[in-house]
Amino acid sequence: MLIESTAVLLPVILLVEDNPDDVALVRAAFLRTHLDCNLQIASTGEQALLYLSGEGKYALRTLYPVPALVLLDLKLPGMDGFEVLSWIRRHPQLSRLHVVVLTSSGQIRDANQAYQLGANSFLVKPADFENFAEVSRAIYDHWLSPDKAAGGPNQRLADRPG
Numbered sequence: 001m002l003i004e005s006t007a008v009l010l011p012v013i014l015l016v017e018d019n020p021d022d023v024a025l026v027r028a029a030f031l032r033t034h035l036d037c038n039l040q041i042a043s044t045g046e047q048a049l050l051y052l053s054g055e056g057k058y059a060l061r062t063l064y065p066v067p068a069l070v071l072l073d074l075k076l077p078g079m080d081g082f083e084v085l086s087w088i089r090r091h092p093q094l095s096r097l098h099v100v101v102l103t104s105s106g107q108i109r110d111a112n113q114a115y116q117l118g119a120n121s122f123l124v125k126p127a128d129f130e131n132f133a134e135v136s137r138a139i140y141d142h143w144l145s146p147d148k149a150a151g152g153p154n155q156r157l158a159d160r161p162g
Contacts, residue, residue: 045079
């Protein structure tokens with residue numbers, strides 16, 4: 001069940017994506033594969049930083065919980081995904097936050113730069129929905145499966161001052 005409001009026990013995923021079609025694709029893939037999560041959306045790099053730092057409207061952590069995983073596009077208006085990733089890794093309270101770069105760029109230099117900045121994984125968005133649904137399931141299983149999330153990164157991050 002995909003929840004986009006307050007779901008305390010579900011793992012929280014922050015999707016940083018400016019393309020509404022790609023946001024819809026992620027939502028549909030998560031629904032198709034029955035992924036239980038609280039999906040939060042940031043459409044710009046700046047919005048992602050506000051969310052992660054708990055500033056402005058994101059200060060109410062019951063509505064905007066600290067995520068266990070960030071799915072990060074690289075090509076964003078204004079602050080790009082590399083800048084967001086660099087910002088995340090400069091903040092010790094987010095040191096255990098899993099960041100998966102999910103982008104349409106298949107360029108090796110982008111992958112290398114993302115890993116140098118501290119990305120946990122770099123995935124090129126699959127072209128068709130079925131493959132994307134499979135990738136979504138793999139991301140969830142690897143980073144957020146209940147055995148990994150129970151008392152895992154989501155809990156540790158939520159307990160830290162933000």
